[in-house]
Amino acid sequence: MPTLSMQDYAKALYVLEQRQPGRISTSALASYLDLSPAAVTEMLHRMAKVQPPLVDYRPRRGARLTTEGQRLALRMLRRHRLLERFLHDVLGFPLEQVHTEAERLEHAVSDAFIQRLAAWMGEPKSDPHGHPIPGPDLQPPDAPGRPFRSLAPDARAQVVQVCDRDPEQLRRLAALGLRPGQRFRVLERDPYEPVFRIRLEPQGTEVLVGPRLAAALRVEPLATEASSS
Amino acid sequence: MPTLSMQDYAKALYVLEQRQPGRISTSALASYLDLSPAAVTEMLHRMAKVQPPLVDYRPRRGARLTTEGQRLALRMLRRHRLLERFLHDVLGFPLEQVHTEAERLEHAVSDAFIQRLAAWMGEPKSDPHGHPIPGPDLQPPDAPGRPFRSLAPDARAQVVQVCDRDPEQLRRLAALGLRPGQRFRVLERDPYEPVFRIRLEPQGTEVLVGPRLAAALRVEPLATEASSS
DNA sequence: AACAAAATTTAGGCAACCCGAAATCCACGC
DNA sequence: GCGTGGATTTCGGGTTGCCTAAATTTTGTT
Ligand SMILES: [Mn+2]
Ligand SMILES: [Mn+2]
Ligand SMILES: [Mn+2]
Ligand SMILES: [Mn+2]
Numbered sequence: 001m002p003t004l005s006m007q008d009y010a011k012a013l014y015v016l017e018q019r020q021p022g023r024i025s026t027s028a029l030a031s032y033l034d035l036s037p038a039a040v041t042e043m044l045h046r047m048a049k050v051q052p053p054l055v056d057y058r059p060r061r062g063a064r065l066t067t068e069g070q071r072l073a074l075r076m077l078r079r080h081r082l083l084e085r086f087l088h089d090v091l092g093f094p095l096e097q098v099h100t101e102a103e104r105l106e107h108a109v110s111d112a113f114i115q116r117l118a119a120w121m122g123e124p125k126s127d128p129h130g131h132p133i134p135g136p137d138l139q140p141p142d143a144p145g146r147p148f149r150s151l152a153p154d155a156r157a158q159v160v161q162v163c164d165r166d167p168e169q170l171r172r173l174a175a176l177g178l179r180p181g182q183r184f185r186v187l188e189r190d191p192y193e194p195v196f197r198i199r200l201e202p203q204g205t206e207v208l209v210g211p212r213l214a215a216a217l218r219v220e221p222l223a224t225e226a227s228s229s
Numbered sequence: 230m231p232t233l234s235m236q237d238y239a240k241a242l243y244v245l246e247q248r249q250p251g252r253i254s255t256s257a258l259a260s261y262l263d264l265s266p267a268a269v270t271e272m273l274h275r276m277a278k279v280q281p282p283l284v285d286y287r288p289r290r291g292a293r294l295t296t297e298g299q300r301l302a303l304r305m306l307r308r309h310r311l312l313e314r315f316l317h318d319v320l321g322f323p324l325e326q327v328h329t330e331a332e333r334l335e336h337a338v339s340d341a342f343i344q345r346l347a348a349w350m351g352e353p354k355s356d357p358h359g360h361p362i363p364g365p366d367l368q369p370p371d372a373p374g375r376p377f378r379s380l381a382p383d384a385r386a387q388v389v390q391v392c393d394r395d396p397e398q399l400r401r402l403a404a405l406g407l408r409p410g411q412r413f414r415v416l417e418r419d420p421y422e423p424v425f426r427i428r429l430e431p432q433g434t435e436v437l438v439g440p441r442l443a444a445a446l447r448v449e450p451l452a453t454e455a456s457s458s
Numbered sequence: 459a460a461c462a463a464a465a466t467t468t469a470g471g472c473a474a475c476c477c478g479a480a481a482t483c484c485a486c487g488c
Numbered sequence: 489g490c491g492t493g494g495a496t497t498t499c500g501g502g503t504t505g506c507c508t509a510a511a512t513t514t515t516g517t518t
Contacts, residue, residue, distance in 0.1 A: 003474070003475090005474080005475065005476095025495080025496090026495075026496060026497085027494095027495065027496080035475095035476075035477090036476070036477055036478075037495075037496065037497085038476080038477065038478080038479095038496085038497075038498080038499095039475070039476050039477070040496095041496065041497055041498085042474095042475080042476085042497090042498095043474095043475080043476095046474085046475095059496080059497075060483070060484080060495080060496060060497080087342075090349065091342065091345040091346060091349060092345060092349075093341070093345065097341070101338075101339060101341075101342060104337045104338075104339075105334070105337050105338065107337065108333045108334050108336065108337035109330075109333075109334065110330060110333075112322070112326070112330075113316075113320065113322075113330060116320040116321060116322065117320060120319065120320060120321075232504070232505085234504080234505065234506095254465080254466090255465075255466060255467085256464095256465065256466080264505095264506075264507090265506075265507055265508080266465075266466065266467085267466085267467075267468080267469095267506085267507070267508080267509095268505070268506050268507070269466095270466065270467055270468085271467090271468095271505075271506085272504095272505075272506095275504085275505090288466080288467070288513095289465080289466060289467080289512095289513065289514070
């Protein structure tokens with residue numbers, strides 16, 4: 001089994017490759033993992049050298065996960081998200097705390113643990129932030145919904161995913177009521193600035209969504225029910 | 230928070246001090262942890278040097294836990310045993326697998342996790358091997374029952390604790406039916422060799438208990454019900 | 459009291475990981 | 489084509505934790 005650090009690097013590479021297909025640069029990985037570029041270079045060397053190799057690393061042109069590396073990443077994402085589901089649904093951890101806790105636990109559980117936990121929880125398909133949980137076959141799941149910024153004025157939609165990496169932002173989102181499942185209507189989209197005004201349904205609260213929050217949300221458009229009433 | 234290794238050393242020192250009060254020798258600790266004596270010497274130095282110190286170490290005359298070290302040990306034992314209870318009762322792990330799994334998890338969970346897990350499980354008082362779970366106050370619990378070898382012929386008793394460190398032995402115990410809660414009567418105690426013959430109640434199965442198994446069991450004597458019938 | 463065996467510590471190494479600073483590379487603008 | 493700034497790698501260092509082999513100390517004899 002790869003080391004704890006390799007597990008986190010693999011996950012990070014997977015997420016970054018999803019965002020922007022292609023090779024991932026040392027600096028992109030370093031800033032995502034909050035490590036020095038020097039540390040990342042070294043680790044990429046190690047991950048390219050283990051058998052089987054986890055990354056295809058070409059000095060000065062970044063790295064990509066190998067098939068084996070991708071399997072590792074998906075295995076870790078499955079663990080992470082299943083654990084988050086457990087922490088939130090069963091133990092009642094608040095949304096903004098589950099990520100940190102799962103980030104440590106994911107390395108300590110065994111495959112047997114995950115298999116039993118998944119069965120016991122009824123094979124959940126997504127974590128409490130709305131991220132899809134890879135199945136035991138480790139097929140890459142696809143991200144549900146689409147970016148918030150793609151919404152047109154007057155559209156109705158539902159939050160399907162919130163970003164889990166920034167606890168403070170997550171607290172803000174939670175305070176505003178923007179959690180997975182929340183429905184809303186776009187009231188206004190500023191034509192010049194990337195600012196939206198939305199109304200939560202059914203609460204009726206109005207919320208301003210700027211570029212920071214918008215980037216943290218993915219949404220699912222809904223049929224424009226009772227648009228004139 | 231002390232390192233993962235220090236956490237395991239603290240637990241080991243606590244268990245060994247329970248068995249045999251007084252200073253613990255380097256070699257005793259090394260053999261319990263399955264490490265070289267040199268590694269143990271080094272770690273004892275580190276544990277004596279951190280602030281606050283976890284052990285009182287005097288070169289060539291062994292080590293004892295400080296109050297702080299004992300608190301750490303009890304914190305880890307609470308985590309370990311609570312996790313074992315969860316793994317066995319909720320996820321259905323067999324008795325001989327829970328120890329290994331908990332040995333890793335205990336270092337990855339947070340205090341908040343343990344607090345929530347304990348509450349959710351209804352504050353269990355013992356683990357599936359019968360070991361007492363220290364409370365949140367971290368008071369040293371006392372070992373229930375007494376050694377198996379202290380049983381006299383014809384006595385009735387109940388298994389209250391099985392040793393959890395040897396999976397193979399645990400499988401043997403389970404195969405023989407000797408798990409916590411099992412009642413039995415001592416039919417015979419060899420006067421010369423440390424060998425017992427017992428009959429399980431209510432099954433009626435007869436089992437031979439030699440010195441190895443006897444050392445792995447603690448028992449609670451029962452009233453000699455219906456001794457003549 | 460003197461030795462030898464046993465226990466323990468010290469010395470020297472190694473593997474993971476990480477960092478800051480120095481060197482190196484390469485791509486873009488002129 | 490030629491610098492040069494920014495990205496990247498290399499170098500030297502530091503920490504934790506383990507091992508084997510070589511001292512060293514203690515202990516249990518004769
Ligand atoms: Mn992690
Ligand atoms: Mn998540
Ligand atoms: Mn452990
Ligand atoms: Mn146990």
